[in-house]
Amino acid sequence: MKKNGLFSRLLILLCFLFLYAPILVLVVFSFNASKSKAVWAGFTLDWYVELFHNGMILNALWVTLAVSALAAVIATVMGTAAAIGFRNLRRRTRSVCMTVNNIPLTNADIITGVSMMLLFLLAVSAWNGSLGRMLGIKWNMGFWSLLIAHITFDVPNVILSVTPKLRQLDPNIYEAAQDLGDHGFHAFRKVVLPEIMPGVVNGLIIAFTLSIDDFVISYFTAGAQTQTLSMVIYSMAKKRVSPEINALSTLMFAAVVALMVIVNLRQARQDRQARKRRETLSAQ
Amino acid sequence: MKNKAISYPYIGWMGIFVVAPILIITLYAFTADAGGFTLANFRDMAQYASAFGRSFLLAAVATVICLLMGYPLAYYLARETGWLRRMATMLIMLPMWMNFLLRTYSWKFLLERNGLLNAFFGLFGLGPFQMIDTQGAIVLGMVYNFLPYMVLPIFSVIEKIDPKVIEAAQDLGADSFTVFRRVTFPLSLPGVLSGITMVFIPSVSTFAISRLLGGSKTLLLGNLIDMQFLGSAYNPHLGSAISLVMMVIVMVCMAVMNHFGDGEQGVTL
Numbered sequence: 298m299k300k301n302g303l304f305s306r307l308l309i310l311l312c313f314l315f316l317y318a319p320i321l322v323l324v325v326f327s328f329n330a331s332k333s334k335a336v337w338a339g340f341t342l343d344w345y346v347e348l349f350h351n352g353m354i355l356n357a358l359w360v361t362l363a364v365s366a367l368a369a370v371i372a373t374v375m376g377t378a379a380a381i382g383f384r385n386l387r388r389r390t391r392s393v394c395m396t397v398n399n400i401p402l403t404n405a406d407i408i409t410g411v412s413m414m415l416l417f418l419l420a421v422s423a424w425n426g427s428l429g430r431m432l433g434i435k436w437n438m439g440f441w442s443l444l445i446a447h448i449t450f451d452v453p454n455v456i457l458s459v460t461p462k463l464r465q466l467d468p469n470i471y472e473a474a475q476d477l478g479d480h481g482f483h484a485f486r487k488v489v490l491p492e493i494m495p496g497v498v499n500g501l502i503i504a505f506t507l508s509i510d511d512f513v514i515s516y517f518t519a520g521a522q523t524q525t526l527s528m529v530i531y532s533m534a535k536k537r538v539s540p541e542i543n544a545l546s547t548l549m550f551a552a553v554v555a556l557m558v559i560v561n562l563r564q565a566r567q568d569r570q571a572r573k574r575r576e577t578l579s580a581q
Numbered sequence: 582m583k584n585k586a587i588s589y590p591y592i593g594w595m596g597i598f599v600v601a602p603i604l605i606i607t608l609y610a611f612t613a614d615a616g617g618f619t620l621a622n623f624r625d626m627a628q629y630a631s632a633f634g635r636s637f638l639l640a641a642v643a644t645v646i647c648l649l650m651g652y653p654l655a656y657y658l659a660r661e662t663g664w665l666r667r668m669a670t671m672l673i674m675l676p677m678w679m680n681f682l683l684r685t686y687s688w689k690f691l692l693e694r695n696g697l698l699n700a701f702f703g704l705f706g707l708g709p710f711q712m713i714d715t716q717g718a719i720v721l722g723m724v725y726n727f728l729p730y731m732v733l734p735i736f737s738v739i740e741k742i743d744p745k746v747i748e749a750a751q752d753l754g755a756d757s758f759t760v761f762r763r764v765t766f767p768l769s770l771p772g773v774l775s776g777i778t779m780v781f782i783p784s785v786s787t788f789a790i791s792r793l794l795g796g797s798k799t800l801l802l803g804n805l806i807d808m809q810f811l812g813s814a815y816n817p818h819l820g821s822a823i824s825l826v827m828m829v830i831v832m833v834c835m836a837v838m839n840h841f842g843d844g845e846q847g848v849t850l
Contacts, residue, residue, distance in 0.1 A: 305657040309665075312654045316676050316728065319687035322697070323679070326690075375591050382588020394588070397595050400603070403778075405786035405831065407803050408824050411810050412602030415609060415817060449598045452591060512682060512789060517810065527682055534686040534793055546683050553678040557671055 320550070327543035344544040351541050354529060358545065361526040364440065364515075365508035368447035373501045375448070376455030377493070380463055383456075401450045402457070409450060410517030417442045417518060438520030446518035447508045454507060455500035462496030609821035622822035629805055629823070636802040637830070639716060640784035643723035644731075647780045648773065650724070651731030655772075656765075658732075659739040669736060673729045685722050685793050692718055692794070714796030722790040723780075730779035738772030739765065778835055785831060802827050 327345075331338035348354065379398075383391050401409050417438050424436045466489065474484040490497075512527035519525065530542055613619045626633075658669040676684065691697050692712040702708035712718055742765060750760045788803030795801075802823065809820025 305653075305660075308653055309657055309661075312650060312728075313672065315725070316673070319684045319691065319725070320676055320679050322687045322690060323683060375594065378587040379591035380588075382585045382591075385585035386588065394592060394595070397599055400599050403782070403835075404828065405782050407786045407788065407806055408606070408828055409602075411806060411817075411820060411824055412606040413598065414810060415605045415821070416598070416602045419605065445598060449594070452594070506678075510677065510681065512680075527680060530680055530682045530686070531789060534682055538683070538686055542683065546679055550679050554675070557675070561668075561671070 323543050324547045324550070327540060327547045329540065332540060344540040345548075348541040348544045348548075351539075353524075354526075354541055354545060357524045357526045357529040360440065360443075360523060361509060364443050364447055364525065365505050368444055368451050368508050369501055369505040371444075372448050372451030372504045373455050373497060376452040376500060376504075377459050377497050379452065380456045380459040381489075383460075384463060398453050398456055402453045406450075406511075406513035407517075410446070410514040413442075413446050413449070413514070414438075414517040417445075437522070438518065439523045440519075443515060443519045443523055443525070446514050447511065450511070450514060451504035451508060454503045455497075458500035458503060459493060459496040462493040466492050606821045606824055609818050610825045611822075612818060614816075614818060622819050623826070625819055626822060626826065629800075632800045632802055632805055633826075635716075635799070636785050636827075639720055639801070640723065640781055643720045643727070643784045644777055644781045646720065646724050647728050647731040648777065651728055651776065652735055652769075652773070655732045655735035656739055656769075659736055666740075670733065673732050673736070677729060681726055682789060682793070685726065685790055688718070688722060688725065688794060689713060692721075713794065714798070716795065716799060718794040719791050719799065719801070722794040723784040723787065726790065727780040727783055730783075731776040734775040734779065735769055735772040738769045742768050774839060777838065781834070782831060786827065 325337075328340050328342070329337055330341040330343070383394055386394065421436050421438060429436055470488055470492070471484060474488040479487060510527075511525075512531060515525045516528055516531065519528065526545075530538065533539060533542065610622055611618055611620070613621060658666060661669070689696075693699070694709055694711065694713070696713070698712065699709040702710065746768075747760055747764055750764045755763065786803050786806075788801060788807045791799055791801045791804055806820050806823055806827075808814040809816045809823065
């Protein structure tokens with residue numbers, strides 16, 4: 298293939314400028330001494346200090362991390378099990394399951410959000426009107442409904458990530474393990490799981506990322522008391538976002554960049570080692 | 582492995598949390614607050630016809646711009662060699678790690694009347710322009726937020742095209758434009774179709790972008806739905822009807838597009 302010319306390089310550069318310019322603005326203004334964003338009034342780290350004294354933001358951060366981590370782990374376990382189980386269903390049942398599984402992926406987030414909200418509202422009012430009133434326990438939407446909603450949109454992504462690995466799996470190795478006397482979960486853990494592990498880990502990461510970044514579904518399913526970081530930002534962004542949020546996002550962004558660099562360096566080193574091993578093998 | 586039972590928990594989960602909510606929203610759309618079947622919710626929607634039109638129009642414009650920007654970007658990135666190509670996916674995904682509401686909010690500061698862009702234009706004696714609180718700003722917000730969804734599928738499809746296919750076309754005398762038109766583009770069509778879907782659906786249903794960049798006057802479908810469920814105009818029945826109609830229109834659009842996409846592919850291959 299022909300190498301790219303000056304024009305295409307310029308185009309790539311402009312597109313990346315477009316993608317990164319707003320982020321640059323955010324990062325720069327997280328160090329701005331003035332609370333108003335439009336003018337630069339000198340360098341400060343005050344917002345980073347104040348961030349750790351802002352109870353509302355820290356609480357929202359905690360809710361976001363807790364719901365994302367819990368939802369990602371539960372969705373990964375349930376999704377991996379479902380992906381394995383789906384393969385043994387009859388063809389017709391399996392295709393129905395995959396179609397339903399695709400609904401949260403293809404539906405607009407707002408529809409997933411409001412439809413689950415209606416379900417939760419009905420469940421809450423049914424409970425509060427019957428058993429709850431008898432027992433004197435009032436129920437409301439909150440962390441639990443948020444968690445259920447997150448699990449629901451995480452699982453399809455886990456399944457999407459695990460299924461290709463299962464397809465590559467040699468069906469004979471599980472039987473071989475059984476022939477050698479390993480059964481059930483032990484055989485699965487020792488033989489199947491290591492093979493599909495990259496897909497499982499990938500699914501976990503995707504689920505966690507989606508959960509952290511989600512706004513629309515959380516907004517409709519969290520109820521009046523619980524707030525995720527995105528919801529705090531949305532309610533602020535309608536007026537003015539306080540610079541502590543810029544500071545927090547800068548920290549989170551820096552953490553992700555650092556993580557990406559580490560992962561990439563590790564990957565590059567593994568690739569190098571693998572190549573070296575291949576070379577020594579072929580030399581022998 | 583003959584353990585289909587381990588998928589039963591998720592099948593039950595889907596029944597309760599995926600299928601049931603869709604049924605409930607359908608039920609709500611066809612009932613009144615006092616109960617009983619009614620089509621009044623769909624009749625009431627007529628007053629929002631302009632919001633429907635605007636949402637689909639702005640989303641379509643944003644999708645076209647994303648395609649016009651995203652395709653060349655994906656194409657040239659896939660033709661790069663070395664670190665840029667290796668890091669391309671990461672570089673496109675990285676912005677998504679910063680909260681999208683904040684990134685959208687950041688545009689407010691670039692677009693404001695006394696914002697950075699107007700200050701920049703001022704250096705040349707131009708402006709100030711009214712950019713924030715316009716429909717253009719909403720489209721910009723959509724393009725900005727969803728461009729990665731267009732680039733990534735196209736990039737991953739083009740990247741997988743066997744270079745031998747292109748060499749073969751060149752050996753048969755095709756110039757570079759013909760190679761693109763007859764080989765690369767048809768082969769990249771699946772990526773284009775999934776890119777269009779992934780940009781159009783969130784664009785047509787957004788309410789945060791229009792709220793932040795479009796001011797309070799421009800209502801999109803998402804804002805309407807938001808108002809019916811969590812806002813001042815509380816009426817979940819009407820909100821359900823709007824959601825249902827939007828869902829059906831989007832499904833029809835996607836089905837038509839995928840149908841035509843497949844047809845074209847069949848012809849050119």
